[in-house]
Amino acid sequence: MATSDFxxxxxxxxxxxxxxxxxxxxxxxxxxxxxxxxxxxxxxxxVQILPEALEHGVRVRVIVExxxxxxxxxxLCFGVIPAEGLQEIQAEFEIGEGAHAEFIAHxxxxxxxxxxxxxxxxxxxxxxxxxxxxxxxxxGDEGGVQVIPKARITVEQGGHYISEFALTTGRVxxxxxxxxxxxxxxxxxxxxxxxxxRDDDVISVKETIRLNGEGARGLxxxxxxxxxxxxxxxxxITEGNAPLTRGHVDCIxxxxxxxxxxxxxxxxxxxxxxxxxxxxxxxxxxxxxxETLMARGLDEDEAVDVIIRGxxx
Amino acid sequence: xxxxxxxxxxxxxxxxxxxxxxxNVNLTVTTGQVFxxxxxxxxxxxxxxxxxxxxxGYTPSGxxxxxxxQDITRLSITDRARRGLTLAWQDPARFEGMKVRDYxxxxxxxxxxxxxxxxxxxxxxxxxxxxxxxxxxxxxxGERKRIELAAVYAMSPRLAILDxxxxxxxxxxxxxxxxxxxRLADEGTTVLLITHRDEMLPVAxxxxxxxxxxxxxxxxxxxxxxxxxxxxxxxxxAEPVEEVDDGYERL
Numbered sequence: 107m108a109t110s111d112f113x114x115x116x117x118x119x120x121x122x123x124x125x126x127x128x129x130x131x132x133x134x135x136x137x138x139x140x141x142x143x144x145x146x147x148x149x150x151x152x153v154q155i156l157p158e159a160l161e162h163g164v165r166v167r168v169i170v171e172x173x174x175x176x177x178x179x180x181x182l183c184f185g186v187i188p189a190e191g192l193q194e195i196q197a198e199f200e201i202g203e204g205a206h207a208e209f210i211a212h213x214x215x216x217x218x219x220x221x222x223x224x225x226x227x228x229x230x231x232x233x234x235x236x237x238x239x240x241x242x243x244x245x246g247d248e249g250g251v252q253v254i255p256k257a258r259i260t261v262e263q264g265g266h267y268i269s270e271f272a273l274t275t276g277r278v279x280x281x282x283x284x285x286x287x288x289x290x291x292x293x294x295x296x297x298x299x300x301x302x303x304r305d306d307d308v309i310s311v312k313e314t315i316r317l318n319g320e321g322a323r324g325l326x327x328x329x330x331x332x333x334x335x336x337x338x339x340x341x342x343i344t345e346g347n348a349p350l351t352r353g354h355v356d357c358i359x360x361x362x363x364x365x366x367x368x369x370x371x372x373x374x375x376x377x378x379x380x381x382x383x384x385x386x387x388x389x390x391x392x393x394x395x396x397e398t399l400m401a402r403g404l405d406e407d408e409a410v411d412v413i414i415r416g417x418x419x
Numbered sequence: 420x421x422x423x424x425x426x427x428x429x430x431x432x433x434x435x436x437x438x439x440x441x442x443n444v445n446l447t448v449t450t451g452q453v454f455x456x457x458x459x460x461x462x463x464x465x466x467x468x469x470x471x472x473x474x475x476g477y478t479p480s481g482x483x484x485x486x487x488x489q490d491i492t493r494l495s496i497t498d499r500a501r502r503g504l505t506l507a508w509q510d511p512a513r514f515e516g517m518k519v520r521d522y523x524x525x526x527x528x529x530x531x532x533x534x535x536x537x538x539x540x541x542x543x544x545x546x547x548x549x550x551x552x553x554x555x556x557x558x559x560x561g562e563r564k565r566i567e568l569a570a571v572y573a574m575s576p577r578l579a580i581l582d583x584x585x586x587x588x589x590x591x592x593x594x595x596x597x598x599x600x601x602r603l604a605d606e607g608t609t610v611l612l613i614t615h616r617d618e619m620l621p622v623a624x625x626x627x628x629x630x631x632x633x634x635x636x637x638x639x640x641x642x643x644x645x646x647x648x649x650x651x652x653x654x655x656x657a658e659p660v661e662e663v664d665d666g667y668e669r670l
Contacts, residue, residue: 395514399525402574404497416516
């Protein structure tokens with residue numbers, strides 16, 4: 107392992123909000139990838155992390171054995187330190203029956219001028235297993251990042267899958283997000299996506315939850331803010347395909363300046379005992395909220411930022 | 420103590436949607452005073468507050484606002500706030516994702532734990548129960564109102580406009596509000612207290628009565644209160660009251 111590369115990615119990891127301590131601790135399952143180099147992979151009992159370098163990225167299998175209760179979240183770091191580059195991540199997650207696992211991932215491209223990060227994810231959450239995946243991105247201040255995360259998730263009977271994605275600091279660049287979840291009987295899926303676009307950032311978010319088994323539940327939630335000339339397009343799709351399924355699509359977008367926001371909530375019901383709802387709202391920053399903060403001495407830009415960051419919390 | 424005016428409102432007029440909302444309003448608030456502005460609902464009190472603060476849609480059509488000797492009529496809200504003027508809204512805004520702790524710290528010079536505790540205790544809220552809560556819909560109207568007043572207190576502004584600070588707060592808590600207003604004044608903040616409840620007036624050093632966008636009386640709070648009770652409460656329409664020759668100073 108090149109120590110300088112490791113230190114550089116740790117610094118970038120910290121800047122994106124991560125705590126480098128976890129990536130160094132032998133007690134914490136972790137994975138550190140810079141470009142196509144695997145700089146660190148730490149396994150703990152019951153958790154296998156199996157990375158393999160590819161020409162432009164890394165293929166990684168993460169296996170949480172059945173019944174394993176991961177006491178401390180696994181920490182994952184993906185980054186590209188140079189200003190230009192392509193990173194392709196092929197990730198497979200297998201959460202065994204009855205296992206509980208939380209993952210905290212940071213993707214960081216602090217110097218990006220022209221970086222493309224492509225992630226293909228395949229996730230299988232076993233019967234009565236729980237998986238939470240929290241992912242925070244930092245793309246630097248230049249907007250030269252194109253990020254394309256695509257994931258197909260299967261949640262078996264009684265399983266839980268929660269995904270939280272945040273890209274609220276620095277520029278977005280171009281984000282093309284597409285997650286699809288199939289949920290079996292009694293299972294739960296929650297997709298929460300938050301992004302803040304500025305300048306000419308382009309945000310595209312598509313979240314699809316198919317509630318295929320009796321009593322399955324799902325929430326597709328997006329909180330997006332765009333200002334300057336940024337654009338956003340959010341599509342939240344929830345299908346109720348089995349009896350007693352409950353689903354909800356919830357999208358709120360704030361738009362300022364010359365930015366443009368689109369929201370398309372889609373609900374499909376193919377079983378008469380399913381119940382799927384949606385709400386979508388696009389608007390500017392609340393005038394009274396803005397003036398209240400200005401009356402505390404913040405200028406208009408600062409006040410807008412405070413309100414947007416609050417919404418994205 | 421020198422009676423130096425901190426706020427002078429001169430012939431202030433405001434029109435909105437073709438209607439005259441403020442009609443040649445004249446007021447002088449002296450440094451260190453609690454100035455009570457009493458009036459029925461719809462008399463123009465809140466519009467005056469928004470105009471003084473510089474809110475969007477409340478640009479005066481005539482007259483001027485002088486704060487500490489400087490004409491601030493055309494300044495932004497931020498510029499007014501940075502000069503030491505602030506407003507506690509009658510129906511304060513909610514902020515998703517913002518903690519009470521952070522809200523109180525906005526514009527405050529002292530953001531120490533001790534100071535945050537002090538300002539919450541001043542509005543009879545238990546700091547440990549509120550500092551980590553969000554300033555969102557989970558707060559009741561009364562709680563939100565108290566936090567708004569605590570935030571203004573935390574700023575230590577030179578002039579605080581309190582728009583109906585008692586609305587949404589139960590009668591038993593009026594004493595808390597009165598104590599806070601007195602405390603603000605004692606610590607150097609001039610207070611423009613806007614209210615439609617004449618029970619609040621005893622805290623004021625000077626009072627004015629507003630009706631249909633005009634200031635119709637200025638003077639001793641007890642006398643203004645008496646006039647309000649006798650003449651304004653029974654008045655069914657929000658029209659300017661007739662001048663009554665009862666010895667009060669007519670502006």
